[in-house]
Amino acid sequence: MDDRIEAILRELMGSNHPLTGKQLANRLDVSSRTIRDDIKVINDELNDYGAAIISKRGVGYELSIDEPKLFRAYLNNLTQDAEQQATVPTTPDNRLAYVIRRFLLSEDSIKLDDLADEIHVSKSTLQVDLKEVKQRLNTYSLALVSRPGYGLKLSGSELNRRFAMSEYLFDRERLTPDLMWLDQLTTVADLSQEELDNVWELLLEQLRINQVTLSDIAINNLFVHIIIAYKRITEGHHIALIDQDIESIKTKKEYTVAHNIVKQVEKALDVSFPKIEVIYIAIHLLGTKLVSEDRSINQEIETVMDEGIHALTLKMLNAVEERFSLGIQNDRELIIGLGLHLKPAINRYTFGMTIRNPMLEDIKNNYPLAFEAGIIAAMALNEQLNVSIDENEVAYLALHIGAAIERKKAANRPKQCYIVCASGVGSAQLIKYRIEAAFRSQIHVLGTTEYYKIKDIPFEETDFIISSVPVKEDLPIPVIEVNAILGQKDLARIEQYVSFEEKSITDYFPEANVFLNQKLTSKKDVIEFLADYAKSVDDLAEDYTQLIYEREKIAPTAYGNMIAVPHPISPQTSKTFLTVCTLEKPIEWADRKVQFVCLLNVEKNSQEDLQEMYRILSRIVNDEQLIQKLIKSKTYHAFIQTILRMEQ
Known part of the structure; x- marks a missing residue:
């Protein structure tokens, strides 16, 4: 059974x-016709295994399992076949x-004609694929070198080759973390399970003996x-x-x-590892270690991380706060957690190591605001x-930021402020009483102080300052000037x-911001269409469109589920607004199909809370049936009614 039919079963x-x-x-x-044909083939296979794919008119396809034991036996056979056969x-x-695996594992040159025959494609198709293959290998400083009469051969350091092999040699999507890729390793490394x-x-x-704490994913990768x-x-x-200083390691x-x-x-x-291999393992440990579990968040930050990382x-x-006004820049747990993550992350970059984040898509889809904040943090790091x-590391930064956002929500306390006044305690107290009367449970005044003592304010406990x-x-918290x-x-x-x-x-x-069933056929067409509209309703810089492409280079904004949410790399507009465009036919967008595009524009220097808007976007991104209904909407009325039903 081929990969596509397995994929249908899996879905x-x-x-x-x-x-x-x-x-x-x-x-x-x-x-859809191919799906129908494949389902017929699957049902022929399932006929003797107590299961079938049932088609319900107007509803869709559903897997019905009458005899679970027989069906599990079928899945077991299917898994074994997949491991034993190298499918085209x-x-x-x-x-x-x-193709990448073939070059990584081959010790000899490979002729294009032979490789094209091997994977049943034309030589011209293979040459197009090779452009992408070369780009992916280039991220590991590996290259394909042509030898006339012999073909192409992989060139690059053994260290970089190994980094690439760890990513591409194993079909990680097919396996759960618990398997630790053991079945595939048995075949690849010619080692027994024992x-x-x-x-x-x-x-x-x-x-355990050396008291080194790693995440489960990091242990698997090291293994x-x-x-x-x-x-x-x-x-x-x-x-x-x-090249790096081995003595320091x-x-x-x-x-x-x-x-x-x-x-x-x-x-x-029963093998002898060269000494340089020890250096390599040490580099890997440097890139994956975590803080010991018994560390207390209340420890002084200086004792947990060095001054430079802090x-x-x-x-x-601060860069995140300037962009999103999340109010989390003084969260001690965030500062410690992010700082402890940064040291090994920088080590990974220094030694050219890549890390795969299996939660990447989930983080992008479920925490879009935190992911965007992670990108701003990554830009500040750069x-x-x-x-x-890359976006794998960005997603790890987003985890820390997302946790801080949730902590702030959970706290649900009134805003805390300090009052600064130069004309005496009496006027400061007058401001305090007026604020407490006007805002009651919304604001808690921590205290009042004179201007010359402003540096003594406990900034970590204070949300903002009211000053006459x-x-x-340059203070770490906002200042509101009043009379x-x-x-x-x-x-x-x-x-x-x-x-x-x-x-x-x-x-x-x-x-006015919703454009349905547009006949646009490429990512470039869509971005320019939406950017032109934004320019027509706001006074924007000439490089506005280019700023959208710059954001795409950092991490594609196609989230799967047929949706993309492009936006400029930094706020450019005089107000925050969304512009939606649905397409008659799907287009290619960073190796994904996209038919629903939402251009996001955020107001420059805005202090507004964007969390509700990102929550709505997250709901849309993660609801496949909703997206299909929005794509099929022919009128604005039908579109907005579908959006409204989402919240009911």
């Missing part, structure tokens, strides 16, 4: 409601992964790297000396741990250290900061 098994032929076709990038790739993505189990146990034992090292060593390949605790791990692996597998963390959070990190004198100092005798304008300015008028969901989608 139906993983869904708690029927899926239409159109939904399956969109997910698998084929026609049937989709563009599978083809790319297959030998792999031994290596796994000794790895855990050494980490795979060690087995790859074994495979390459037994084939006569060794890592060349790397030898002084670190991680080097001792790596040395002990290698000694145990050598004994278990300062860098604060700059990143500005400070010239360290450019101009404040020239010594508070008037209605002063109170309105304060109210604008502490509360916001709750918007109706329809306010985000006015009719």
Whole structure:
């Protein structure tokens, strides 16, 4: 059974409601007719295994299992067949992964004609694929070198080759983390299950003895790297000396741990690891270690991280605060958590290591505001250290930021402020009483102080300052300037900061901003169409469209489920608004199909709370049936009614 038919089964098994032929076709990038044909084939296979795919008119396809034991036996046979047979790739993505694996594992040159025959495509199709293959390999500093008469051969350092192998050699999407890729490793490394189990146990034992704490994902990755090292060593390949200062690595605790791990692996597998392999394992540990679990959040930050990382963390959070006004830049748990993550992340970048985040898509889809904040933090990191990190790392930053956002929501306390006044305690008290009378439970006044004592204010406990004198100092919290005798304008300015008028969901989608069933055929056409509209309703810079493309380069804004949410890399408009465009036919957008596009524009220097807008976007992104209904809407009335029903 081929990959596509397996994918149909997987989609139906993983869904708690029927899926239409159109939904399956969109997910698998084929026609609805192909889905119908494939389901006939599947049902022929399932006939003897107590299961069938039932078609319900007007509802969709549903997997019906009458005899669970028989069906499980079928799945077991299917899994074993997939492991034992090297199937020909049937989709563009599978083809790319297959070609990359072929070059990573081949010791000889490969002729294009032979490779094209092997995967059943034309030579011209293969040459198009190779452009993408070369780009992906280039991220690991690997290249395909042409030898006339022989074909193409992989060129690059053994270290970089190994990084690439850890990502592309294993079909990670097919396996659960609990399997640790053991079945595939058995075949690839020519080791028995027992030998792999031994290596796994000794790895855990050494980490425990040396009190090194790693995440489950990090342990799995390290395990795979060690087995790859074994495979390459037994084939006569060794890592060349790397440019970084090896002596400095030898002084670190991680080097001792790596040395002990290698000694145990050598004994278990009867192999001799060169000394440089110990350096490599140490680099991996440096890139994945976590803080010990017994650390207290209440410890002084200076004892947990060095001064440079602490300062860098604060700059990143200040950049996030300037953009989104989330009020989390003084969250101690966030500062510590993000700072502790940054050190190994920078180590990973320094030594050219990549890390895969299996939660990437979930984070992008469910926490879009936190992910965008992660991108702003990553840009600040790049500005400070010239360290450019990919969206896998951005998603890890987003986890820390998202947790802080949720903590702030949970706190649900009134805003806390300090009052600064130069004309005496009496006037400061007058301002205090007026604020407490006007805002009651919304604002808690922590205290009053003179201007010259402004640096003594406990900023970590204070949300903002109300001052009757101009404040020239650069402070870590906002300052609201008022008159010594508070008037209605002063109170309105304060109210604008502490509360916001709750918007109706329809306010985000006015009719003038919704364009349905457009005949646009490319990502470029859609972006330019939406950008031209934005320019027609706001006074925007000439490079506005280019700023949207710059954001796309950092991490594509196509989220799956046929939706993309492009936006400029920094706020450009005089107000916050969304512009929606649905398309007659899906278009390609960063290897995904897209038919619903929402251009997001955020007001420059805005203090407004954007969390409600991002919550609505998240609901849309994650509701496949809703997206299909919105795409099918022919009128604005039908579109907005569908949006309104989402909240009911």
